[in-house]
Amino acid sequence: MSGFCGWIGGPAVPDARGSLHSMLDALPEPTDMIRQAFAGAAGAVGCAVHAAAGGFRAADGLAAVWDGSPWWRDEDLAATARAHGHAAALLDGWRRHGAGVLERLAGHVSVAVVDPATGRALAAIDRAGVQSLAYAETPGGGVVFGGTVDAVAAHPAVAADGLSPQAFHDYLYFVDRVPAPETIRPGVRKLVPGECLVHEAGRTRVTRYWTMPYAPDRAADEAALAGRLRSTLGAAVRRAVADEAPQRVGAFLSGGLDSSTVAGLLADAVDGDRPARAFTIGFEDAAYDESAYARITAEHFGLDHDVTTVRPADVAAVFDAVATAYDEPFGNSSAVPALLCAQRARAAGVDLLLAGDGGDELFAGNARYLKDRVFQRYTRIPGVLRKALIEPVAGRLSRDSHVTLFRKTARYVAQARLPMPVRVTREGLLSHLPAEAVLAPELLAEVDRTAPERLVTDIWDAAETQSDLMRFMALDLRLTLADGDLRKVGRMCAMAGVRVRYPMLDDDVMAFSATLPPELLCKGGRLRGFYKDAFAGVLPRAILDKPKHGFGLPYLEFLRTDPALNAMAREAIDDLKRENLFRPAFLDAEVKALAAPEAQGDGALSIAWDLVTLHRWLARRRDRPAGVRAPVAGAAE
Template structure:
C-alpha cells in the first residue's frame, strides 16, 4: 500500500505561451500517481500536491501568494501555529510569508518541503527543512521554473525533457546514491538541507537560511546539561506522537532504544516496536532488540528477512526511487515498516540522526588516530617518513609494514581519507568503466562535493566537520531517503525525533570531547542516559543495519538468477566494462562474499532502475 506524498508545480516567471493543461498529470504519472482533482492554475502557473496532510496547498487571495507545504512543520510563532491548526500549514506559510518574507524560516522548524509563489512580486521560493528530511527538485528552463519532490517528475515536464546524466550515474557508483545537488537527470537539481531558491524572471538566488552552530558551552555544569538533554529528548518524541497509532523501529542500538523508552513514557502505554532479524552470522541483532524490549516492557514484534524476501524486494526498490539508490538496508526497512502497517501502525519513529549530531559513527574515532599524525610538525614528519618508508626490507617486517600503511593513510587529508576504501579506488578507473563513459565524466567531483560540505562547517574541529559532512551525505542523501521512501511504500508515515531543531541546537553546545574521546563514541549521550538505557545497550559496539546480501548471493538460491541477469544486461550499456563485472563476480565467489556483495548490489540496483527508467543518456 504505497502512500506517496508528492508535490509538483511549474510557473512561468514572465509572460509566455500557454502551457498544455495536462502537464501536472504528466508529472504525477512519472511517479505512478494520479494528480489531485483540484490542481491550482493561475495564469502561467500550475501547482498540485498529494499526500496525507490536509490543506497542503493554499492560495491567499488577499496577498496574492500561493503556497504548498508537505511534511510536519513546527511553528515558533503561536499565532502562526494557531493558523496552521485551523487552516493548514500552506495557508499559514502563505500569510506569514506575506508578513515577514524570508524571515519565515526563522520561525519554521520541523520537516517540510515548501514552494511559495508571490504573484505580486513575480517570484517563486523553494526550500526544504534544516536536516533534509523532505526533498525539493527543480529545473530552470528560461523563464520557466519546474519543481517537485521527485526528480523524475521534474524530468517528465515537456519543457525539461531531461535525459539521464552520465556524471550522476558515476556519482551513484561512487556514493551508492546520487548526492545532492545533482540528480540522475541532466539539468534537474535538488536542494541541500536548509537551502532555499528564490527565482524571478531575471535571476535565481540559492543560499542557506540556517547553518549548524558549533559553540561549546564551556561554563555549563554537567548535571544541568544532562537535565536539559533529557528534557529535550522527551520533547522531541512528544512532538512526533499524535492521534495516529505510533510504533518504533527497534534495532537494539542506543538511538532506537532511547526512542522506544521515551515513546512508552510519552504514550503512557508499552511502546509498540518492530525489529528485523537475519539468519546469518554477524548480521542478526535481535538479541539486543530483545534486551531493550524487556527493559522497557515494550509490545515487541519481530520479523526474519530471508533471501526470498530480498528477491521480492529487488524490483520494488528499483521502481520506488526516482533515482538509482544502492543502500541494501532499504530491504529490511521496508519489511519492518510493512509488518508495522499490518499491525495497525500508521506512523513509525526512527532513530536516525543520533550518530550524526552526537558523535556515534566509528570513523570519527578512527580518523582521530590519523589526525594525530597530521598534528605533528612538518619537520618531524620530514624525518619520520623517509626513515619508515625506506627502511630496508620493511615490507617483510610487521611493525614497519603497519607504520608504512599508517603514514600512507595519515598523509591523505580529510575528508578525502574517508574514501580510502571506496570500491572505485580499488582498481584503475580505466579497468572499471568503458572509455567513452569515463571520458564524459569528472571523476573528481564526488570528492569536491564532500570537501565543500566538510569545510562549510562552522568549526575547525575534524569531528565536527565529519559530522557536518555526514549530515548531508550519510543522513540527508542516504539514510533519510532510504527510510522515508520505504515507509511510504509500506503505507506508513515516518518521523525522526533526533532531528528535532531544539535537540540539534543543543548538540552544538557540546564540546568535541563530549562527543568523541579517543575510542569512545557518544560520550555525553551515553553518560546522560546511563540510568535510562539497559547496560548492554550502552556498552554494545556500533553495528550498522546491514543486509547479508553477499552471503545469500553466494548460495544457490533465489538471488543468483536475477543478479546474473542484471549484471549481464548492465555490461551491454557502455557504462561498466563487462570484464570488470565478471571479475567482481569471481572475487565475490572466492570467499569474500560480504565485501564484494555490496558493490554487486549497487550495480544490480542501477541496472534494474535503468530498465524502469528507459530514456537517453546525455553525452
C-alpha cells in the same frame, strides 16, 4: 521526497494543467492521498500528499503547499495554522515576511509558495533534509521544482534526457547514492538541508536559510546538560506523536542506542490502555542480528514487540520494487529490511513509525570519528622526516603485498597523506580500483574525477566550527544522513503506506546538540560518551555497553549461500554490458567472483548489490512507458 511540484516563469506552457498533472503523475502516490492543483500561464503548483502529512491552499491569486510535519515558532502563524491549516499560515507568513517565513517555520517539512501575479516563488526543505526537492531552471528565466527528479523532468521545458556522467561517477564514488546538489539527470539539481529556492524578477537564486549553529557551551554543567538532553528528546518524541491515535503509532527498534531511546521515550509519551508498539527485523546470521538487544529494550520498557526474521527469499520477493522505487540509483541494501519492517507495522495497523536516525551524527557515534585519530598522528611527524624518509620507503612498498607489514604500512601512509576530509570519504569502488578499470572510456571522458573531493571539502570547510569532530558530524549530516539514511527510510515507509518521523532530528534537539563541547561528546575516548552517561539509569545497561553495530542486511552472505539471489546477480551484472557504462572486463570479473563466491573475500563481492540495483533501475526506466508508476512492493504489476 516531497509530494508536490510546480513552476514559475519561463516559456509559456500551452496546457498548464495537463503539464502539471503529468508532473504529479511522476510523484509516488501515497495512501490516503489528497491531490490538488493551481495552474496558470505564468505559474503552477500542485500536490499529491498524504491527507495527514500535507496540505494546499490557493487564495487571492497565490498558492501554497506543504508536505511533512511542520510546526511554527511564530505564535501568530501558529494560531493561523490551528484555525485554518498550515498552508494558510504559510501564505500569511509569505505575505508578511517573504522568504523570512522560513525562520519562523520548524519541523521536517518542505514548502512552496507561487505568486504568478508578481512573478515570485519560494520553495524550501527542512533543516535536517528529511524532505527533498529537485529543481531545474528553464529558458526565459523560469524555474521548475518537484519532489522527485522524475517530476521535474516531466515538465515540457526541462531537457533532462539520459544520465549525467558526472552523477553516475559520483554514485560509485560515494558507494550507493547521488549526493546533493547534483542529480542523475543533467540540468536538474537538488536542494541541500536548510536550503531554499527564491525566484523573483525573472531570476532564481538558491541560498541557505539555516546552517548548523555550532557554538559549544563550555561553561555549562555536565549534569545540567544531561538533563536538558533527556528533556529535549522527550519533548521531541511527544511532539512527533501529538494528536496521533496511540494504537496507530509504533517505533523501529533495531536494538541500537538511538532506536532504544526513541522506543523508550515513546513508551512514556503514549497514553492509552495498550503499551507502545515496536517493530524489529532479525537475521539468522548472528553477525547482523541484534534482535536479542531489541528484546532487552522491549522488556525493559514494557513494549508490545514484534520481531520478523528476514531470509533470502524475502529479499528476492521485494528486490525489484526496492531497486526501482527511487528517482535516482540508490544502492543502500538496508532499504530492504526497512521496507519489510514498515510493511509489518502497516499490517499490524500502524500508520506512523518513529525512527532513531540522526543520533550518531549529532552526538558523535560513528566509529571513524575516533579511528581517524590514528591518521592524525601521522601529520604530527615532522614534515622533513615524512617526505625524506617515510614516504619514499612506503612508496616502494606495494599496498597489495603478501607481506602483511609491508601491505599495512603502504596503505596507512597512502591514506594518511590524503587531506581531510577526502580520506574519510574514499570508501567506495573507485577508492579501490582506478576509474579506468571500471568505467567505459566514453563516459570517463566526460567526468571530472576531482568533483567528489571538492564537494566533501566544501562541506567540511562550510561547517561553522573549528572542531574537526564537529566538521565530521556536519559532513555526515549531509552525506550519510540526508543523502543516504533519510532517503532510504522515508521512501521505504512511503512504499509501505506508513508515515515516519525522526525525533532525534527535531529542530530543538539539533540546536541543543550544537552547544555540546566536542571533548564532552566523546568523553573518556568513548563514542557517544556524554550521551551514554546521560541515559544511564534510563536505558538498559546492555544497550549502553553493547558495541556499535549498525542496521544492515547480510547481503554478502545471501549472495554466497542463496542460489537464486546469486544467479539473479550474475545475470543482471552481465546484462549491464549493454548499457555501455562499464568496461566489460570489470563486469566479467564481478560475474566470475559471484560464480565462486565461497572463494572470494568481502571486497570482491561488495559492489555486487550496487551493480544489480543499478541494472534494475536502468531497466525499469528504459522499459516503463511514460506515465506508468514505479511498482508498490507486494502489488501485482
